[in-house]
Amino acid sequence: MSERRPVSYEDVTGSLRERARDALADAELGGNLKASSASWAAGRARMGEAHPFAEMRDRGREIRRRSVRELPELLDLLEQRVVEAGGVVHRAADGADACRYVARLAHDRGASLVAKSKSMATEEIKLNEALEEAGLRVVETDLGEWIIQLAGDHPSHIIAPAVHLNKDQVADLFATESGAPVPREREALVAHARRRLREVFAAADIGISGVNLAVAESGTVCVVENEGNGRLVTALPRVHVAVMGMERVVRSWSDAAHILQLLPMAAIGDDAAGYVNLITGPRRDDEADGPEEFHLVVVDGGRSALRGTEFEEALDCIRCGACLYSCPMWRSIGGQAYGSPYSGPIGAVLTPLLEGPTSPKAAELPFMSSLCGACHDACPVKIPLHDLLVRARAVAEPPGRGRDRLAISLWSRLWSTRAGYAATRVGARIGARLLGRRGWLSRLPGPGRAWTEQRDLPTRWPPRP
Amino acid sequence: MARRALDAFAGDEPVVVPSGSCAAMVRHAYPELFAGTPDESRAVDLADRVFEFSQYLAREDLAPASAASGSVAYHDSCHMLRILGERESPRRAIAGVAGLELVEMEGRDVCCGFGGTFSVTHPEVSGKLGEDKARNAAATGADELVACDASCLLHIAGRARRCGIPLRVRHLAEVLDS
Numbered sequence: 001m002s003e004r005r006p007v008s009y010e011d012v013t014g015s016l017r018e019r020a021r022d023a024l025a026d027a028e029l030g031g032n033l034k035a036s037s038a039s040w041a042a043g044r045a046r047m048g049e050a051h052p053f054a055e056m057r058d059r060g061r062e063i064r065r066r067s068v069r070e071l072p073e074l075l076d077l078l079e080q081r082v083v084e085a086g087g088v089v090h091r092a093a094d095g096a097d098a099c100r101y102v103a104r105l106a107h108d109r110g111a112s113l114v115a116k117s118k119s120m121a122t123e124e125i126k127l128n129e130a131l132e133e134a135g136l137r138v139v140e141t142d143l144g145e146w147i148i149q150l151a152g153d154h155p156s157h158i159i160a161p162a163v164h165l166n167k168d169q170v171a172d173l174f175a176t177e178s179g180a181p182v183p184r185e186r187e188a189l190v191a192h193a194r195r196r197l198r199e200v201f202a203a204a205d206i207g208i209s210g211v212n213l214a215v216a217e218s219g220t221v222c223v224v225e226n227e228g229n230g231r232l233v234t235a236l237p238r239v240h241v242a243v244m245g246m247e248r249v250v251r252s253w254s255d256a257a258h259i260l261q262l263l264p265m266a267a268i269g270d271d272a273a274g275y276v277n278l279i280t281g282p283r284r285d286d287e288a289d290g291p292e293e294f295h296l297v298v299v300d301g302g303r304s305a306l307r308g309t310e311f312e313e314a315l316d317c318i319r320c321g322a323c324l325y326s327c328p329m330w331r332s333i334g335g336q337a338y339g340s341p342y343s344g345p346i347g348a349v350l351t352p353l354l355e356g357p358t359s360p361k362a363a364e365l366p367f368m369s370s371l372c373g374a375c376h377d378a379c380p381v382k383i384p385l386h387d388l389l390v391r392a393r394a395v396a397e398p399p400g401r402g403r404d405r406l407a408i409s410l411w412s413r414l415w416s417t418r419a420g421y422a423a424t425r426v427g428a429r430i431g432a433r434l435l436g437r438r439g440w441l442s443r444l445p446g447p448g449r450a451w452t453e454q455r456d457l458p459t460r461w462p463p464r465p
Numbered sequence: 466m467a468r469r470a471l472d473a474f475a476g477d478e479p480v481v482v483p484s485g486s487c488a489a490m491v492r493h494a495y496p497e498l499f500a501g502t503p504d505e506s507r508a509v510d511l512a513d514r515v516f517e518f519s520q521y522l523a524r525e526d527l528a529p530a531s532a533a534s535g536s537v538a539y540h541d542s543c544h545m546l547r548i549l550g551e552r553e554s555p556r557r558a559i560a561g562v563a564g565l566e567l568v569e570m571e572g573r574d575v576c577c578g579f580g581g582t583f584s585v586t587h588p589e590v591s592g593k594l595g596e597d598k599a600r601n602a603a604a605t606g607a608d609e610l611v612a613c614d615a616s617c618l619l620h621i622a623g624r625a626r627r628c629g630i631p632l633r634v635r636h637l638a639e640v641l642d643s
Contacts, residue, residue: 021589328576332590368587370580370594373547387497404582412466440626450585454592455623461615462635463622 005095007124007301007355008362009154012339015399016364023333029164033334036163040325043269044378051265053380060262061382063255064316067247071307071315074216074249075298081219085281087294091246095125098299102127102208102241103134105295109239111136111205117223117230118142119210120158120319121243121299123341124354127208139200141229143193150177156335156343158321159267164334197229207233207291211244212263212319214296215256219280221296222256224263226274234279240291242279246298247315259318266380267320302354310391314349316381323385326378329368338365345375345385349392357395364399366392407447432459439464467498471507480515483638485545485613488517493548517545518638519613523554528561529641535608536566537640540598540621541574542614555613555637562640568605572597579620595624599632609633611640 012019023029047053067074079089092098106114114136122128128138128149140149144162148155150173155161162170167186174182174192182192212224221242223230234240250256264273283290306312324330324344335343339361340351348365355362366389375385414420435441436459444452451457458464470491474480482488492512499508516524537559545551559567578584578594585591598621602610610632612618618634625632 017587017589020587024589024593328578328594329587329590332593367583368590370543370576370578370583370591372543372576372580374543374576377547390494416466416469442627447585450588451623454584454588454627455595455620456626457623458619462633462639463619463626465622465626465631465633 005126006359006361007342007351008338008340008359012154012336012361016337016339016361016368019337019339020333020368023337028166028169029334030332032164032166033331036157036160037325037331040269040322044266044322045269047265047269047271051271053265056258056262056265057380057382059258060318060380061316063250063258064318064381065313067250067255068307068312068315070251071247071249071304074251075246077216077251078214078219078249078296079298081216082281082294082296083219085219085294086284087219087281087296089296089298092297092299092301094301095127095299098125098243098297098301099127099130101297102243102295103130103136105239105241106131106134106136106206109205111239113200113204114138114206114208115200115204115233115237116140116142116145117207117209117225117233118145118159118161119208119243120155120341121210121245121248122208123155124245125243125299125301127243139197139204141197141200141233142225143190143227143229146193146197147173150174154336154339155341157324158319158342158344158346160321164336201229201232201236204233204237206239206241207235207237208241208243209234211242211248211296213256213259214244214249215253216249216251217253221279222260223277223279224260224273224275225277226268228275231275231277234277235290238291239293239295240279240282241295241297243297243299246300246303247317262380263318263320266318266322266378302356306353311349311353311388313383314346314353314388316383317346317350318381320380322378322380323375323383326374327369328372328374329370333368338368340365345369345389346383349385349388352392352396357392358397360397360399363396363401366396367398467495467508468504471495471499471504471511474511474515475507477514479521480511481518481521482515483518483613483636484615485517485542485549485551486616488515488520489544489548491515493544517549517551517554517613519554519558520549520551522558528558531561531641531643532563533565533640533643535564536568536606537609537611538568538570538602538605538607539573540570540577540602540610540612540617542612542617543576545613546574551613555611558637558641559611562643565640568607570605570607571601573601577617577621578624579617581616584620591620592624592627595620596628596630599625599628599630603630603632609635611635611637613637 090101140146147162156164171184211221213222264270282294330344342350352362371386373386439460441457495508499505577598578591622634
């Protein structure tokens with residue numbers, strides 16, 4: 001029996017609306033989000049001119065649809081090839097299973113220090129917590145991840161986890177960590193992080209990485225990064241553990257090459273990532289470096305149950321984060337208000353699917369959207385995110401859902417008859433005349449209250465300011 | 466309600482809707498809503514002959530003889546732009562009004578934050594986006610903000626008034642009627 005652990009963070013409290021309100025009140029956060037979104041949009045605009053992005057998206061979608069359809073076969077092939085290359089594959093039914101496997105491995109190898117490169121899958125399954133509970137020291141080595149580890153924060157973006165912080169906030173964190181003042185210039189901060197993290201790479205017993213893409217035909221995992229830390233994490237320690245969500249696989253190198261190009265284009269507006277590490281098994285006898293052991297942990301965690309459902313396309317995601325930057329809601333409140341490792345449109349779809357639609361915290365997420373569709377336009381594999389959000393709302397059961405359903409069903413019944421529709425028009429007209437002042441209403445009772453909390457309501461059209 | 470609409474609009478006449486969002490609902494969502502039901506073919510049929518107002522003008526090559534003076538900014542409402550794919554038709558209609566100038570605003574294709582029930586489920590986020598939209602529109606110096614969705618305009622105008630931003634709004638059809 002698999003235990004279902006929550007994907008969203010247990011220390012995140014309050015309702016989504018309250019968390020959103022707090023985020024909106026944080027002017028520094030607003031500025032940081034605005035700057036990072038603008039920089040992403042500029043990159044994307046450049047890409048749009050340099051590449052036939054529209055055609056690339058079509059091919060990307062075709063590859064991901066096909067890969068998810070063939071998933072069981074691809075995973076078998078991947079496992080076979082990894083084992084042939086000398087690696088070990090563990091298929092984990094859920095996050096708890098995956099965490100147990102890695103913790104036991106660390107125990108068996110007598111490890112004490114774990115160096116990690118960026119991985120959303122390990123964030124999803126809360127691997128760091130599990131390893132720390134097992135007595136290990138875990139250090140994130142991606143700059144952004146290290147920053148939020150020091151801050152005790154959760155990631156606010158799939159590929160840019162610390163994008164909600166600015167460099168002054170980062171300098172303060174570094175100073176606290178090292179117990180000495182740190183220069184506040186960008187380059188000096190990076191140099192400081194590099195120095196501190198080199199000590200970790202050299203001493204770590206185990207390196208844990210995520211997987212951006214696995215290529216079934218050769219048993220290769222691809223780790224895409226821009227800092228070089230991924231290369232050190234996967235090459236220096238004696239043991240390398242790669243953790244992947246089970247859908248992160250394609251059949252061939254021809255498929256992989258396309259996705260590996262599409263990913264940085266969508267994510268950072270660049271046609272190549274800084275480092276693309278291609279790892280096939282552990283170090284071979286004739287090789288000078290690389291780990292002695294390679295373990296691939298393939299996490300299901302609710303994914304296989306999505307195949308063949310109306311939500312299957314959520315598995316197509318390549319985790320580029322473009323839908324977050326494109327989303328007016330995410331740009332307004334940032335990722336942390338979502339309370340899940342996966343924020344923005346894909347997070348609002350994926351979190352309740354992985355956690356279960358009856359989880360109150362996850363079930364609120366699909367409603368943090370105006371369904372504007374900007375995410376669909378931004379998605380490099382054309383996931384119809386706005387449609388998935390509508391379907392996710394249909395099955396979600398957040399607090400107060402029963403009351404909303406009743407109200408909507410009464411409304412629907414009222415407007416299904418000519419007389420009912422006419423009656424609401426007459427009622428609205430009378431109400432506007434009674435309550436309106438100079439063509440405007442500023443306070444409505446009952447269900448209209450939420451409207452007038454933020455806006456006035458014109459009683460004449462066109463409204464006069 | 467949707468089944469009522471199928472009954473009410475039976476036949477083979479084109480159906481013209483003064484809202485990009487409503488047109489998108491029928492065009493895009495009705496076929497999915499009725500998929501696998503006895504009404505599926507009627508839903509697909511209606512989806513094929515429903516047109517947003519400016520879309521219909523462009524399709525039939527209609528140009529109302531209207532004249533005005535001054536300038537307007539145009540808000541690309543979400544479903545109009547991203548589901549119906551209509552960027553040009555409303556701009557062409559505005560360009561057809563003698564004496565009227567179209568001014569493009571910053572963030573013209575960013576959601577205004579209305580989003581139907583979203584406006585009352587998350588009024589604060591909705592209000593923030595409405596304020597951004599109203600400020601961008603006012604910053605153009607245009608005389609009014611025009612859109613093809615009255616619900617967006619209702620929200621933007623109401624938010625503008627609450628924030629003290631002077632902004633007039635009108636539906637495209639009202640502009641062409643002048």
